[in-house]
Every structure is written in structure tokens, then in C-alpha cells.
Amino acid sequence: MALRAGDHSQVAMNGLKEKVLxxxxxxxCVRRVEYAVRGPIVLRALELEQELRQGVxxxxxxxxxxxxxxxxxxGQKPITFLRQVLALCVHPDLLNSPNFPEDAKRKAERxxxxxxxxxxGAYSVSSGIQLIREDVASYIxxxxxxxxxxxxxxxxxxxxxxxxxxxxxxxxxxxGPTRTGVLIPIPQYPLYSAALAELNAVQVxxxxxxxxxxxxxxxxxxxxxxxxxxxxxxxALCIINPGNPTGQVQARECIEAVIRFAFEERLFLMADExxxxxxxxxxxxxxxxxxxxxxMGPPYATQQELASFHSVSKxxxxxxxxxxxxxxxxxxxxxxxQQMQKLLSVRLCPPVPGQVLxxxxxxxxxxxxxxxxxxxxxxxxxxxxxxxxxxxTEQVFNEAPGIRCNPVQGAMYSFxxxxxxxxxxxxxQELGLAPDMFFCMRLLEETGICVVPGxxxxxxxxxxxxxxxxxxxxxxxxxxxxxxxxxxxxxTREYS
Amino acid sequence: MALRAGDHSQVAMNGLKEKVLxxxxxxxCVRRVEYAVRGPIVLRALELEQELRQGVxxxxxxxxxxxxxxxxxxGQKPITFLRQVLALCVHPDLLNSPNFPEDAKRKAERxxxxxxxxxxGAYSVSSGIQLIREDVASYIxxxxxxxxxxxxxxxxxxxxxxxxxxxxxxxxxxxGPTRTGVLIPIPQYPLYSAALAELNAVQVxxxxxxxxxxxxxxxxxxxxxxxxxxxxxxxALCIINPGNPTGQVQARECIEAVIRFAFEERLFLMADExxxxxxxxxxxxxxxxxxxxxxMGPPYATQQELASFHSVSKxxxxxxxxxxxxxxxxxxxxxxxQQMQKLLSVRLCPPVPGQVLxxxxxxxxxxxxxxxxxxxxxxxxxxxxxxxxxxxTEQVFNEAPGIRCNPVQGAMYSFxxxxxxxxxxxxxQELGLAPDMFFCMRLLEETGICVVPGxxxxxxxxxxxxxxxxxxxxxxxxxxxxxxxxxxxxxTREYS
Ligand SMILES: Cc1ncc(COP(=O)(O)O)c(C=O)c1O
Ligand SMILES: Cc1ncc(COP(=O)(O)O)c(C=O)c1O
Numbered sequence: 001m002a003l004r005a006g007d008h009s010q011v012a013m014n015g016l017k018e019k020v021l022x023x024x025x026x027x028x029c030v031r032r033v034e035y036a037v038r039g040p041i042v043l044r045a046l047e048l049e050q051e052l053r054q055g056v057x058x059x060x061x062x063x064x065x066x067x068x069x070x071x072x073x074x075g076q077k078p079i080t081f082l083r084q085v086l087a088l089c090v091h092p093d094l095l096n097s098p099n100f101p102e103d104a105k106r107k108a109e110r111x112x113x114x115x116x117x118x119x120x121g122a123y124s125v126s127s128g129i130q131l132i133r134e135d136v137a138s139y140i141x142x143x144x145x146x147x148x149x150x151x152x153x154x155x156x157x158x159x160x161x162x163x164x165x166x167x168x169x170x171x172x173x174x175x176g177p178t179r180t181g182v183l184i185p186i187p188q189y190p191l192y193s194a195a196l197a198e199l200n201a202v203q204v205x206x207x208x209x210x211x212x213x214x215x216x217x218x219x220x221x222x223x224x225x226x227x228x229x230x231x232x233x234x235x236a237l238c239i240i241n242p243g244n245p246t247g248q249v250q251a252r253e254c255i256e257a258v259i260r261f262a263f264e265e266r267l268f269l270m271a272d273e274x275x276x277x278x279x280x281x282x283x284x285x286x287x288x289x290x291x292x293x294x295x296m297g298p299p300y301a302t303q304q305e306l307a308s309f310h311s312v313s314k315x316x317x318x319x320x321x322x323x324x325x326x327x328x329x330x331x332x333x334x335x336x337x338q339q340m341q342k343l344l345s346v347r348l349c350p351p352v353p354g355q356v357l358x359x360x361x362x363x364x365x366x367x368x369x370x371x372x373x374x375x376x377x378x379x380x381x382x383x384x385x386x387x388x389x390x391x392x393t394e395q396v397f398n399e400a401p402g403i404r405c406n407p408v409q410g411a412m413y414s415f416x417x418x419x420x421x422x423x424x425x426x427x428x429q430e431l432g433l434a435p436d437m438f439f440c441m442r443l444l445e446e447t448g449i450c451v452v453p454g455x456x457x458x459x460x461x462x463x464x465x466x467x468x469x470x471x472x473x474x475x476x477x478x479x480x481x482x483x484x485x486x487x488x489x490x491x492t493r494e495y496s
Numbered sequence: 497m498a499l500r501a502g503d504h505s506q507v508a509m510n511g512l513k514e515k516v517l518x519x520x521x522x523x524x525c526v527r528r529v530e531y532a533v534r535g536p537i538v539l540r541a542l543e544l545e546q547e548l549r550q551g552v553x554x555x556x557x558x559x560x561x562x563x564x565x566x567x568x569x570x571g572q573k574p575i576t577f578l579r580q581v582l583a584l585c586v587h588p589d590l591l592n593s594p595n596f597p598e599d600a601k602r603k604a605e606r607x608x609x610x611x612x613x614x615x616x617g618a619y620s621v622s623s624g625i626q627l628i629r630e631d632v633a634s635y636i637x638x639x640x641x642x643x644x645x646x647x648x649x650x651x652x653x654x655x656x657x658x659x660x661x662x663x664x665x666x667x668x669x670x671x672g673p674t675r676t677g678v679l680i681p682i683p684q685y686p687l688y689s690a691a692l693a694e695l696n697a698v699q700v701x702x703x704x705x706x707x708x709x710x711x712x713x714x715x716x717x718x719x720x721x722x723x724x725x726x727x728x729x730x731x732a733l734c735i736i737n738p739g740n741p742t743g744q745v746q747a748r749e750c751i752e753a754v755i756r757f758a759f760e761e762r763l764f765l766m767a768d769e770x771x772x773x774x775x776x777x778x779x780x781x782x783x784x785x786x787x788x789x790x791x792m793g794p795p796y797a798t799q800q801e802l803a804s805f806h807s808v809s810k811x812x813x814x815x816x817x818x819x820x821x822x823x824x825x826x827x828x829x830x831x832x833x834q835q836m837q838k839l840l841s842v843r844l845c846p847p848v849p850g851q852v853l854x855x856x857x858x859x860x861x862x863x864x865x866x867x868x869x870x871x872x873x874x875x876x877x878x879x880x881x882x883x884x885x886x887x888x889t890e891q892v893f894n895e896a897p898g899i900r901c902n903p904v905q906g907a908m909y910s911f912x913x914x915x916x917x918x919x920x921x922x923x924x925q926e927l928g929l930a931p932d933m934f935f936c937m938r939l940l941e942e943t944g945i946c947v948v949p950g951x952x953x954x955x956x957x958x959x960x961x962x963x964x965x966x967x968x969x970x971x972x973x974x975x976x977x978x979x980x981x982x983x984x985x986x987x988t989r990e991y992s
Contacts, residue, residue, distance in 0.1 A: 019829045020731055020764040020801055026832055027668045035842045046621075070619045073612030083587045090849075091583035097595070115817070116569030123566045123809075123816040125542075158654055158819070161843050169694075172523045194842040198665075235516055268516040305516055313619075320619040321611070321848030323654070323819075333515045336522055346531045346690040347657050351847040352817035353586075 032197040036190050036456020041440055042067055045450040060448030064480060066468045067450045069244070069412045071318030074471040076382060079317050081375045082360045085111075089120055089356050103369040111356055120352045126345040128156025128326070129352070132359040136326055139362035143276075144291035149328060155340070156326050156358065158350045160274050160311035163327035165195050167270060167307045170340060171236050172199045181232035183224055183267070185216070187415060187457035187465070189244040202232035207460060210417065213406045214246035218257045225265060236268040237261075242275040242286070242410030245457050245467040247390070249284040249409040255292045259300055269293075269306040274325070277315035280387035281409035290330055306330040312357045314412065316382040324354025324361075386412070389470040389477055396478065400485035402492055413467050415454065418488060420464050424495035436464040442491060447483050528693040532686050532952020537936055538563055541946040556944030560976060562964045563946045565740070565908045567814030570967040572878060575813050577871045578856045581607075585616055585852050599865040607852055616848045622841040624652025624822070625848070628855040632822055635858035639772075640787035645824060651836070652822050652854060654846045656770045656807035659823035661691050663766060663803045666836060667732050668695045677728035679720055679763070681712070683911060683953035683961070685740045698728035703956060706913065709902045710742035714753045721761060732764040733757075738771040738782065738906030741953050741963040743886070745780040745905040751788045759800050767804045770821070773811035776883035777905035786826055802826040808853045810908065812878040820850025820857075882908070885966040885973055892974065896981035898988055909963050911950065914984060916960050920991035932960040938987060943979050 023031065042065075049063045065073065072078065081104060088094050088108035095105055114131035116122030127133065133151040140149035157163035172180045181202040184192045196203045206224040208214040216239070228234045239258060241250045262269045271289035279286050290308055294301045312324035329337065364379075365372040390408035397405035397416045405416035420435050428438035436453035444450050454465025472480055519527065538561075545559050561569065568574065577600060584590050584604035591601055610627035612618030623629065629647040636645035653659035668676045677698040680688040692699045702720040704710040712735070724730045735754060737746045758765045767785035775782050786804055790797045808820035825833065860875075861868040886904035893901035893912045901912035916931050924934035932949035940946050950961025968976055 017759075017762065017795070017799055019799075019827075019832075020762050021667060021832050022829050023831045023835070025669060025731070026666050026835060030666060030835055030839050033839060033842065035838060068619065070612060071617075072615040073618035075613055078615060078617050087583045087587035087590065090586055091579045093595075094583065094590075097593075099589075099593070116566060117571055119568040119574060120817045121567075121574050121813075121815040122569035123564065158847065159844060165843075170522050170526060171517060173521060191842060198839070198842070235521070263513075266513065266516050299513070303513055303515075317617075319617040321616045321845065323845075323847040331515075333518050335519045336515075336517050339519070339522060339526055342531060343526050343529060343694070346529065346687060346694070347661075348655065349817070349819075351654065351819040351850060353849045354847060 029198050029200045033194045034190065034197070034456075035194045036452050039452070039456060041437070041444060041450060041452060044441065045444060048444070048448065058448065059446055063444075063448045063450055064472060064476065065450045066472060066480070067452050069314060069469055069471065070320050071382075071412070071471050072320065074469070075473050076318050076471070077378075078319065079375065079378050081365060081371045082317060082319065082357055084371075085360055086353060086356055090353070092118075101370045103365055103371050107360065111359060115352065120356065122352075124349040124352055124355060126347070126349050127341060128154070128350060129355055129359075132156060132355050135359050135363045136328075140288075140290065140328060144288055144294070147291055147294045149290075153329050153332070153337075154326055155329070155344060156324070156350045156355050158325070158347075158354065159313060159320075159323040160272070160309040160325040160327075161191055162323075162350070163307075163309050163325055164191060164270070164272065166340065166343060167327060167329075168195050168199055168201070168236075169343070170336065171268060172201045174233055177231055177233070179232045180236070181228045181234035183221065183228070183234060183237040185238070185240060185243070185246075187245050187454065187459055188238075189240055189272070190456055192238055193458075202228070204228040204232070204234055205458065208243070208246055208248070210406065210460070210463075213409070214243055214248040214415075216250060216254055216258065218261050221258070221261055225267075234265075234267065236270055238270045238272065239289070240272040241289075242278055244275065244411050245413045245415040247406065247408040247411050247413055247415065249279050249281065249286065252287045252292060255287055255289060256296060259289070259293050259296060259304060263300055263304050269304065271306060271308045273308055274311040274314045275411040276310065277383070278386065278412060279410040280390045281407055284409045286410070290328065293330065303331055305332060307332075312354060312361055315361065316379045317357070317361055318382075319354075319357050322354040322357050323351050324358040326358060385474060386470065389474060390414075392477060393468070393470050393481060396481035396485060400488060403485060403488060408470060412469050412471060414470060415457070415465050415467050417463055417465050419492070421492055421495040424491065427495065436466060439464065439491065440466055443484065443487055447487055449480060449484055449487075451484075525694050525696045529690045530686065530693070530952070531690045532948050535948070535952060537933070537940060537946060537948060540937065540940060544940070544944065554944065555942055559940075559944045559946055560968060560972065561946045562968060562976070563948045565810060565965055565967065566816050567810075567878075567908070567967050568816065570965070571969050572814050572967070573874075574815065575871065575874050577861060577867045578813060578815065578853055580867075581856055582849060582852055586849070588614075597866045599861055599867050603856065607855060611848065616852065618848075620845040620848055620851060622843070622845050623837060624650070624846060625851055625855075628652060628851050631855050631859045632824075636784075636786065636824060640784055640790070643787055643790045645786075649825050649828070649833075650822055651825070651840060652820070652846045652851050654821070654843075654850065655809060655816075655819040656768070656805040656821040656823075657687055658819075658846070659803075659805050659821055660687060660766070660768065662836065662839060663823060663825075664691050664695055664697070664732075665839070666832065667764060668697045670729055673727055673729070675728045676732070677724045677730035679717065679724070679730060679733040681734070681736060681739070681742075683741050683950065683955055684734075685736055685768070686952055688734055689954075698724070698730075700724040700728070700730055701954065704739070704742055704744070706902065706956070706959075709905070710739060710744040710911075712746060712750055712754065714757050717754070717757055721763075730761075730763065732766055734766045734768065735785070736768040737785075738774055740771065740907050741909045741911040741948075743902065743904040743907050743909055743911065745775050745777065745782065748783045748788060751783055751785060752792060755785070755789050755792060755796055755800060759796055765800065765802045767802060769804050770807040770810050771907040772806065773879070774882065774908060775906040776886045777903055780905040782906070786824065789826065799827055801828060803828075808850060808857055811857065812875045813853070813857055814878075815850075815853050818850040818853050819847050820854040822854060881970060882966065885970060886910075888973060889964070889966050889977060892977035892981065896984060899981060899984055904966060908965050908967060910966060911953070911961050911963050913959055913961050915988070917988055917991040920987065923991065932962060935960065935987065936962055939980065939983055943983055945976060945980055945983075947980075
């Protein structure tokens with residue numbers, strides 16, 4: 001089968017050889033990947049910013065990027081203590097400076113002791129610095145009311161994204177009807193659909209119930225699973241709690257029901273809990289899958305396989321650029337865990353500065369530490385403002401005719417439903433665009449507001465949404481929400 | 497095909513369900529991955545360290561990790577200027593400190609201006625901060641004697657590893673006899689074999705010529721290619737220059753011949769040039785594939801596809817823990833490049849601190865800057881010491897009977913060939929170990945010296961090698977080399 005041996009017929013008349021790597025010859029799985037959060041709308045936003053800089057006249061003076069959960073890009077200030085410790089670790093000469101608090105110095109020294117050559121510049125072990133894995137384990141124990149966590153089940157990662165991709169990679173196998181299927185929520189965070197496309201696994205959609213504030217319903221899980229078994233082998237169930245893009249926080253009973261379902265149906269559970277610190281609504285509370293699973297006792301506690309993900313990108317710290325995160329695995333087969341360890345070692349190690357930040361996040365200053373008061377004040381200020389913005393967003397949107405927004409109980413996004421007039425839908429179809437993409441593009445061109453169309457996350461056929469972060473600073477958020485509502489009204493009139 | 501629907505037969509007699517994820521059900525490609533640099537020998541080294549800490553008596557007092565190219569772990573000090581700038585970026589309050597030089601402050605301010613929210617904590621665009629892509633382009637232009645580089649062809653990455661995996665991922669396609677084959681050197685850096693296993697591509701081995709100082713020979717490339725065409729579709733050729741583990745630096749004529757070969761045979765070139773600053777031997781010089789290709793003129797300059805990789809982990813800086821790197825693509829199909837961009841966006845962005853370090857590496861202080869003298873002195877000291885250690889390693893090994901070591905022209909490793917007595921080979925086989933693994937394990941147990949067996953990198957059948965870094969500090973290196981040579985002599989006597 002010497003398919004290309006000596007095949008010089010690819011030299012065309014103009015003397016140009018065809019490229020080795022073309023759309024036709026490249027990895028077809030990669031071609032199928034989509035990632036809306038940084039898709040066409042964001043590329044257009046970048047262009048508009050450039051045009052503004054070049055002095056092109058627009059009906060707005062700045063582009064507002066409400067497309068991505070990137071707190072510091074929207075002006076949120078880093079938490080002082082985190083950056084002090086990191087600066088000390090990066091440049092240990094500063095340990096002699098009188099301008100850093102004692103507890104920051106102690107933390108930095110403790111971390112440097114645990115680094116190869118006492119430097120952030122050494123590779124760490126592939127699973128992350130052991131001391132920081134221990135810090136994470138203590139954090140989980142405190143979070144979960146004393147339920148033990150084993151540092152050896154914790155793997156530090158390059159953001160949560162990396163850990164999610166790693167676990168999915170382990171799960172993928174089979175061909176045709178035995179191909180691995182993975183249940184994901186719709187709407188979803190599109191890392192999941194992208195990863196499944198890349199890995200050539202089957203995406204199995206289960207719908208969250210918009211009418212019940214995006215609740216997860218086990219009957220719907222069962223429907224999705226049964227249908228999927230016709231054409232693939234469903235082996236994992238992903239849950240995002242608190243939800244992105246949907247902002248719901250799951251009740252404990254719901255989590256219990258999901259765990260029972262997963263156990264009965266033999267599904268590996270993946271709990272994306274990167275927003276565990278972002279819960280705003282009264283009466284809502286974060287329950288970790290690990291805790292609920294353990295408290296349910298055997299056989300769940302002893303057998304149900306679970307991977308839970310966390311990140312330094314979200315919460316009150318929003319340190320996205322450092323790419324820190326971790327996964328805790330529970331009841332993972334020991335031999336598989338060795339395979340995971342091996343797979344991680346190929347990429348050498350997660351970025352050490354991200355590991356350091358994670359260590360601070362999971363072991364913040366204690367009440368007796370000199371940095372405690374300031375740390376606590378900064379943390380509370382961020383979380384209080386996020387809560388206020390979550391409420392404001394819901395309010396303003398729900399005052400607008402044709403827009404309906406579920407409460408933003410947690411996370412960093414609203415995902416309002418918008419009515420689009422039939423003529424707008426028709427116009428979009430003529431242009432070859434999803435109707436909500438058409439709406440969002442027009443919004444961007446006319447107001448500079450950059451949000452992501454619901455079609456990038458998935459939504460029930462015939463419904464339209466967009467995702468907007470609640471991250472713009474308060475003084476910008478209200479005018480933004482109003483501008484957006486007004487644009488929707490104008491758009492609706494235009495196409496009626 | 498409801499393969500597992502309602503299949504509760506997996507509940508065994510003891511009430512235990514079989515796990516969802518087991519060695520049998522997991523991704524078979526991941527199972528096939530091997531990565532010797534962090535393999536069993538390193539795990540054993542970790543155990544020995546722990547035993548030493550617990551006071552267990554050993555014939556040595558410390559484990560010396562000469563298994564991985566991790567300069568700072570072996571005591572190399574970070575370059576002051578790099579860490580100053582990074583500390584300023586991490587904690588901008590320091591911009592008011594009198595203890596940082598003006599040029600470091602200017603660099604830091606310039607970078608912060610280019611970050612979202614003027615903070616390292618924001619995600620960057622997925623291809624990396626545009627300003628830093630421009631810095632990299634200027635560096636490449638200077639390095640290559642003025643040949644232009646386009647910032648838009650440069651993608652910053654999470655270490656070079658990440659970029660290499662990304663490019664390989666694009667290249668993988670086909671099934672059975674059309675499966676993508678990738679030519680890699682033997683011996684190789686095992687990231688390549690690991691990545692190809694993970695991606696289910698076909699590894700096509702070409703052997704470097706040990707007798708000619710690990711030279712690359714086009715006739716051998718041709719042999720490998722022809723044989724491979726029987727069972728796969730070879731589409732890419734990887735070169736590591738300077739070589740890991742082999743330390744050779746390729747001559748310009750050799751690079752030209754490789755480029756002609758790749759062009760004629762329609763192979764995508766991947767040039768791993770992470771050791772471009774690590775050239776020690778007199779008469780050796782680094783030539784980038786990009787430069788040679790461009791200077792060869794059309795059709796090579798205009799058509800041959802190339803990806804070239806670089807990293808902040810090696811060179812004189814050795815900042816492995818920060819996970820910074822980049823790939824420059826040349827003559828890549830425009831549509832494929834868009835696909836690559838999309839693929840990168842799924843992981844959001846490379847770690848920003850690594851991007852910052854990369855920026856410093858590619859635009860270091862200029863002669864007129866206050867930090868120039870110190871920067872230059874530190875850089876030269878590291879490189880001079882590495883050169884001396886390269887020479888010493890070669891010398892001491894070649895004085896030992898039964899050990900033969902090619903000159904370490906560049907990179908950070910020696911890869912000496914060792915004679916092992918037939919009885920040792922037989923003993924290893926009885927133990928189910930590769931003979932050089934047996935040798936290296938015994939070495940570790942008896943001396944505390946941790947090196948990696950040649951079988952982890954590949955070697956000609958019946959030959960045995962190990963890889964040892966030249967990174968231990970000078971005062972430790974000589975005794976280490978002597979101890980190792982003596983151990984080999986003793987081992988040889990023992991099995992004669
Ligand atoms: C639900 C969810 N999971 C995972 C991630 C990945 O975050 P990171 O890779 O920055 O940790 C995000 C980022 O927005 C997210 O929203
Ligand atoms: C030849 C070669 N390529 C790539 C890498 C990857 O380095 P990093 O991912 O740290 O940039 C290494 C590391 O040792 C290497 O030796």
C-alpha cells in the first residue's frame with residue numbers, strides 16, 4: 001500500500017506541490033472541534049478594537065468583552081496576599097524586604113523548600129508539588145466537613161481545562177457502536193463538546209430545565225442515556241455545578257439522585273466544580289459531589305468513580321492567566337491511576353506559579369496571621385460585588401420585554417432567553433447564521449457589547465439565548481444591561 | 497447494540513460492581529504510552545530519597561538526579577534580570593521600589609500594558625500576547641541574519657511539549673495503511689514516541705549514526721521511509737537539533753539535505769530546536785531549519801512546510817517550571833492555520849508568566865541598559881560552565897574501559913555506550929528487564945546516581961547506553977563521573 005511513494009503527480013502545472021497538511025488531509029476530529037467562547041464573535045470584537053484604535057468612527061467608544069469569565073481582564077484587582085507570596089517565590093531576594101508581611105514570607109519559604117533547587121524554575125513532579133497536593137487535601141477536608149481526602153488522589157493541572165481533557169482522554173475507547181459516549185449538559189461549557197470532538201468520543205446531550213431555573217432532572221438523564229445506547233457506549237456523566245453558562249446551583253437531593261443514577265447505570269462521574277466559591281443566591285449552597293457521595297455511604301461511597309475539578313481562574317481570585325487547577329479522583333481503579341500518572345508525566349509538569357497560587361487559595365491566611373484582615377476584606381468585597389451584579393443582571397433583564405432571565409444563583413454568567421422575531425430568524429437563515437449569532441453580531445456592531453450566542457453552548461431547538469458575564473465593573477454593568485435591553489427592543493421593532 | 501443497557505451482570509458475588517474505568521476499558525492508546533525520563537527508575541529514586549530521609553542506611557548519602565534536563569533542580573541559579581521583571585509583573589507595587597533597575601521596570605510596564613486588565617491574572621489570547629509574539633519574531637529575525645518572521649506565524653505554548661503535541665495532533669489522520677506515520681530519530685526524546693502512541697499514529701524510526709557522532713544520514717531516512725510506506729502513510733519528519741539524548745549539532749549541509757529530502761518526499765518538517773542556545777563544541781554552530789530553508793530559495797523557501805519549536809526550559813535560563821515556549825510555523829496552509837488557532841483556543845491560553853519569561857529571553861537587556869553587564873555575565877557563566885561540563889563528561893567516560901562517549905557538541909546530555917557482559921544481559925532477561933535498565937537500577941541502588949537507560953530513548957538492537965545530564969554542579973560532576981565509571985568496572989567484573 002505505498003500510497004504516496006514516489007507519487008510526484010501532486011506537482012501541479014504551476015510547479016507548486018500540494019501541501020502535506022490541508023483541510024482534507026488534517027486530523028478530521030480537530031476539524032470538527034468548535035469553541036464559541038473564542039469564536040467568530042470574539043475575532044470580530046478584536047477587529048473592532050483595532051479599528052477604534054485606528055480612529056475609525058463607530059457608534060460606541062469601546063468594546064466591552066462580556067464573553068469570557070475573565071475577572072481581571074474586566075478590572076478586578078488581584079488579591080494582594082496571593083501576589084505577595086508569588087513575588088517572593090519568583091524573586092527570593094525580596095525575602096529580605098521589610099515591605100512584605102511575615103506570613104507571606106513564611107508561606108513563600110515553605111513553598112520554595114518544596115521546589116527542586118528551591119526554585120520555581122525547576123520542573124515539579126508531574127502530579128504537582130507534594131506539599132501543595134497536601135494543602136489541597138486539607139482544603140477539601142475542611143470544605144467537606146472533615147471527610148478525608150488523600151493527597152495521592154489529587155493531581156495539579158494547567159487550569160481545570162487540562163485536567164478535564166486528561167480524564168476524558170482516559171475514558172475514550174471503542175469504535176462504532178462501542179465508542180465511548182459522554183453525557184454533558186445542554187447548555188454546556190463548550191470545552192466539553194470540543195474535547196469530545198477532538199477525542200472522537202460521542203457527545204450525549206441531556207437538557208437542563210429552563211422552566212425550573214435550569215434544574216437537572218434524572219428523568220431527562222435517563223432519556224438521554226437510553227437513546228444514546230442505540231449508537232454508543234455511554235460511560236461518563238459530566239455535571240457543571242454551579243453551572244456555566246446557566247448559573248444554577250444544584251440542591252443536595254438533586255446531587256444524590258444523580259449519584260444514584262450514575263451508580264446504577266455504571267457511569268463515571270465528572271464534577272466540574274470550578275465555581276464552588278461563586279454562590280450568591282439566598283438559600284443556595286455549594287455541595288461537593290465528593291461530600292454527598294461519601295455521606296451516602298456504601299456502595300456509593302466505596303465504589304462510585306468520580307473526578308472533581310477546581311481552578312484558580314474563578315472564585316474570588318480570578319487568576320486565569322496562571323493556569324492553575326487540580327482534579328481529585330475518587331474510587332479510581334489503581335492500575336488506571338498509574339496510567340494517568342504516566343500520561344501526565346509526558347507533559348512534564350503543570351506550571352509551578354499556578355501551583356503556588358493554588359496553594360494560597362487552598363490555605364489562605366488564618367485569623368491569627370498578619371495578612372488575615374486585608375485578605376478577608378478583599379475576598380469579601382469581590383464576592384459581595386459579584387452577588388450584587390448577579391442580582392442586578394437578573395433584575396434588569398427581566399424588566400425588558402422579550403427577555404427572560406433565570407436567577408444567577410452562582411458562577412459568573414447570565415444566560416437569558418431572548419425572543420427573536422420570525423423575520424429576524426429568516427434574515428439570519430438567509431445569511432447562513434444561527435439566529436442568535438445574527439443577533440449577537442448586530443449587537444456587537446452597534447453597541448460594542450460582546451456576548452456569546454446561545455448556540456455556542458447548546459439550547460433547545462427554536463429557543464434563543466446569549467451568555468453574558470456578570471464581571472464588568474458595577475458602574476459599567478447597569479448601563480450595559482440597559483443598552484443591551486434597548487438594543488433588543490430596537491432589533492425586535494426592526495424585524496416586526 | 498445496547499451493549500450495557502441494564503446489564504447488571506457486572507455485579508459480582510461480593511456485591512462489588514466492576515469499575516467503569518479499568519485497564520481493559522480505558523483508552524488503549526494511552527496504555528501504550530511510555531515515558532522513560534520519568535519512568536520506573538525515577539520512581540525508585542523518589543523512594544530511595546524518602547528512605548534516606550527516614551534514616552535507612554544506604555551505600556550513599558544522597559540521590560543525584562541526572563535523569564532530567566532540569567538545570568535549576570541541579571542548583572543552577574535563575575538569571576536575576578528575568579526574575580526581577582517577572583516579580584514586577586506579578587506584584588506591580590514593586591514598580592515603586594528603588595531596588596529594581598530602571599530597564600526591568602520599563603520591561604515590566606510594557607508587558608503589563610499588553611495584558612488584559614494590565615494583569616498577569618487575565619487570560620491572554622490563545623496564541624499568546626501579541627506583543628510577545630512580536631518580540632519572538634524580532635528574535636528570530638536577528639538569529640537568522642535578517643530573514644523576516646511573521647508574528648502571526650508564532651504561537652506561544654505551555655513549554656515546547658505542548659506545541660509539539662499540538663502540531664502532531666493536526667497531522668494525525670487515516671486508518672490502517674493510511675494511518676499517519678511520523679519519522680523520529682532513534683535515539684529520541686521520548687515525548688515523541690509517547691505522543692505518537694497517544695494519538696494512535698505510526699512511529700517510524702530512523703537511526704542516528706553513533707559511529708559518526710550521531711550524525712543524521714539521508715540514506716537512512718530513505719530506508720526508514722520506504723519501509724514505512726508498506727504499512728502507513730508517512731507525513732512528517734521530526735528532527736531534534738541539537739540532539740537529545742545524543743548531543744550532536746547538525747552541520748548546515750546535513751540540514752540542507754534533510755530539507756531536500758522532506759520536500760521531495762512530501763514530509764512536513766518538525767524541527768525541535770529547544771537547545772539552540774546550547775552549543776559548546778568548537779566548530780559546531782546552530783543553524784535553524786527556518787534559516788537554511790529560506791536561504792535555499794524556492795521551491796523550498798516558498799513551499800516546504802515547517803514547524804520549529806523553542807522553550808524557556810533549556811538554554812542558559814533553564815526556567816522549566818514556568819512552562820514557556822513557542823512554535824513558529826512556515827508555509828502552513830492558511831486554512832489549517834485557522835484550525836490550529838481554533839484548537840489552541842479550547843485550552844484558553846498558555847500560562848502568562850511563562851509568556852513573560854519568554855519575552856525576556858527573546859529580548860534581553862541591550863548593551864546600553866543598566867542590567868546588561870550583570871545579565872551578560874550571568875548568561876556567559878552558565879554557558880561556559882555547561883561547555884566545561886560537556887567536555888569533562890566526554891573525557892572521563894572515554895577513559896573508562898567499556899564505556900564510549902561521543903562528543904557532547906550541544907544540548908545537556910551525554911549518551912555513552914556501555915559494554916555489558918553476556919552474563920549480565922542474561923541475568924537481566926531472567927528478571928524481565930532490559931539489560932541497560934538492569935544496569936541503571938543497580939547503579940542507582942548502589943551509588944544513588946539516577947540516569948535513564950538507553951532503551952527508554954531507543955538504540956540499535958544489542959547496544960546499550962544510558963543518558964546522563966551534564967547539569968550537576970562542577971564539584972559534584974567529576975566524582976559522579978568517576979563513581980559511575982568505577983561502578984561499571986565493578987559490574988563488569990561481577991558478571992564476567
Ligand atoms: C465550567 C468551566 N470549567 C472549566 C473551565 C476552565 O477553566 P481553567 O482552565 O481556566 O481552569 C471553565 C472556564 O471558564 C469553566 O467555565
Ligand atoms: C528535545 C526536547 N524537546 C522538547 C522538550 C520539552 O521541554 P519543555 O516542554 O519544558 O519546553 C524537551 C525537554 O527536555 C526536550 O529535551
